[in-house]
Amino acid sequence: MIHTARMKEREDGPFYPGDASDLPDDLFEKLDESDRQDNEEITRPSKSYWQDAWARFRKDPLAMIGLCVIVIMAIAAIFGPIFSEYTYDGQNLENGNQPPSGEHWFGTDKFGRDIFVRTLYGARISLLIGFVAAAINMVIGIVYGGISGYFGGRVDMLLMRVVDIMIGVPDLLYIILVMMFLGNSIQSILIALCLTSWIGTARIVRSQVVTLKHQEYALAARSIGSSNLRILFKHLIPNSIGPIIVTVTFLVPSAIFSEAFLSFLGIGIQVPIASWGTLVNDAIPTLFTQPYQMLFPALAISVTMFALNFIGDGLRDALDPRLKK
Amino acid sequence: MGRYIVKRIIAGLITMFVLTTVTFFLMHAIPGGPFSPAEERKVPKQVMEKIEEKYGLNDPIPVQYLNYLKNLAQGDFGLSFKQRDMTVNELIEQGFPVSAKVGSIAIIVALLVGIPLGITSAIKRGKWADWLAMIIATVGISIPSFVLSVLMLFLFAVVLKLLPTFGLTTWQHYILPVAGLSFGPIAYIARLMRSSMLEVMRYDYIRTARAKGVHELKVICKHALKNAIIPIVTYLGPLVAILLTGSFVIERIFSIPGIGRDFVTGISDRDYSVILGMTVFFGAFIVVANIIVDVLYAVIDRRVKMDE
Numbered sequence: 001m002i003h004t005a006r007m008k009e010r011e012d013g014p015f016y017p018g019d020a021s022d023l024p025d026d027l028f029e030k031l032d033e034s035d036r037q038d039n040e041e042i043t044r045p046s047k048s049y050w051q052d053a054w055a056r057f058r059k060d061p062l063a064m065i066g067l068c069v070i071v072i073m074a075i076a077a078i079f080g081p082i083f084s085e086y087t088y089d090g091q092n093l094e095n096g097n098q099p100p101s102g103e104h105w106f107g108t109d110k111f112g113r114d115i116f117v118r119t120l121y122g123a124r125i126s127l128l129i130g131f132v133a134a135a136i137n138m139v140i141g142i143v144y145g146g147i148s149g150y151f152g153g154r155v156d157m158l159l160m161r162v163v164d165i166m167i168g169v170p171d172l173l174y175i176i177l178v179m180m181f182l183g184n185s186i187q188s189i190l191i192a193l194c195l196t197s198w199i200g201t202a203r204i205v206r207s208q209v210v211t212l213k214h215q216e217y218a219l220a221a222r223s224i225g226s227s228n229l230r231i232l233f234k235h236l237i238p239n240s241i242g243p244i245i246v247t248v249t250f251l252v253p254s255a256i257f258s259e260a261f262l263s264f265l266g267i268g269i270q271v272p273i274a275s276w277g278t279l280v281n282d283a284i285p286t287l288f289t290q291p292y293q294m295l296f297p298a299l300a301i302s303v304t305m306f307a308l309n310f311i312g313d314g315l316r317d318a319l320d321p322r323l324k325k
Numbered sequence: 326m327g328r329y330i331v332k333r334i335i336a337g338l339i340t341m342f343v344l345t346t347v348t349f350f351l352m353h354a355i356p357g358g359p360f361s362p363a364e365e366r367k368v369p370k371q372v373m374e375k376i377e378e379k380y381g382l383n384d385p386i387p388v389q390y391l392n393y394l395k396n397l398a399q400g401d402f403g404l405s406f407k408q409r410d411m412t413v414n415e416l417i418e419q420g421f422p423v424s425a426k427v428g429s430i431a432i433i434v435a436l437l438v439g440i441p442l443g444i445t446s447a448i449k450r451g452k453w454a455d456w457l458a459m460i461i462a463t464v465g466i467s468i469p470s471f472v473l474s475v476l477m478l479f480l481f482a483v484v485l486k487l488l489p490t491f492g493l494t495t496w497q498h499y500i501l502p503v504a505g506l507s508f509g510p511i512a513y514i515a516r517l518m519r520s521s522m523l524e525v526m527r528y529d530y531i532r533t534a535r536a537k538g539v540h541e542l543k544v545i546c547k548h549a550l551k552n553a554i555i556p557i558v559t560y561l562g563p564l565v566a567i568l569l570t571g572s573f574v575i576e577r578i579f580s581i582p583g584i585g586r587d588f589v590t591g592i593s594d595r596d597y598s599v600i601l602g603m604t605v606f607f608g609a610f611i612v613v614a615n616i617i618v619d620v621l622y623a624v625i626d627r628r629v630k631m632d633e
Binding site (some may be wrong): 173177250264288294 | 350467479574593604
């Protein structure tokens, strides 16, 4: 009920509470409209979680620069090689070890292959591996961690023991072994990365689900007969999406790093396909004579890693403000 | 306390068993035996049988597996397939001291640089010192160690000609590999130290110390540091693992005769027994390091519940 009148202050002393019907009408004064209680109504349009997050993300200059760099790099990686007259494996031995010029922007390697085009191909492979591996790991991590956290008890115990066993050893060791077994290709790298990298996501999802599953809305969903899977995937996971996305964002640079690391060791991408790791590795013997061969791929990895880490930091601050330093 | 340690040791043994089993069967499932190039060269059948007998390859796989576990329990990692008359034990005995030396210098450098960097950054929050420290930290976290090492090799050895490039003969030879190994950890430690220091500085007991008139330097070094440094201890376990995998590339770039390089050579030579033996050794090393660090952590921080 909205009160449209209130009691006048009595000049002749304090007000004594009693039955309202005893009070004469002149004790009351009419309120003007500005005093109505509904002036507390929210006037601005309400913002969704994502709009709010985007507003915060947009204010972070480093994160925005990172986003622009990745978008530009992705466009260059997808369309760049189409417009070049050179291909990543086109050899021209007479034109080997050329320094950067108008003809070959980043120079050529010892087989006369254009390093600019090879670096763009490296971007294709790195970005592809980074984003695909992160997406697959997110799915595995959500399902594994969600089931472990939601069902708890023996299931949780069993699943978490498996995780404990796996994190006892650095994941690069497992990845190297699987790569030796599967051979050098993009698919094997993705499989190898997906065997271990979901563990971080799974643990985050589990801890989120464990804290959320006793909330009232989960109980409400259960009381109207929602199935376990529905509660888990329609209610609990969407409510923990912030921390999940933050964890997954950092999986992208770590996948790109692992690919470059493996390719650098010679068990990643197969020749003649170029990856940033193989390009840096190929350039080591000629470091003293043709340093530019190493410089451009090294710069490409570094810039990408910077950009992705900045985006990750920005997303963390935007989606999960509690973690903000 | 005793129960906690026993629990951790049992968990470590299970991890080691799984790692050994997975590695053993993966290495034996790779198509083409370790001596398949010899088959192409038409080695007489008898010679091949002799070779297989020497390496125990003529038994069925499960028997080989049990034999391997039995030898492993006695500390025998087996023979190298490719390096004649070398056992994996000999490779480890030769390479491990070298790697351990470079690695332990890297740990010390990482702690000695990373911790003060993080503290400075926290105390001078928002000032230029903080910015500088955080720029260094971002560089260290973003750029992979092998890229950084190759860039440093180029800058200091090729352009400026200040430092030697390959090998480990004088103390100058250690500078670049140690820098390459410890840059990432320095960055991580600095970030960790900064956030933990900022948190501790907000506690009441720090305000009490200041109110008593304790000198600011003493507040930081004596009161705050004691609690702020605890998270760094938890990072020591992962740090050992990072240095180990880092040594694969660093020892390759700087031609250091350590186990990291032997492992990578084993990979490119497809020397399955070396890969198997070294993986088991690395795994055991990391597992032991993690147990020590966890127990150390529980001893230092009384707030950690041992029964967890």
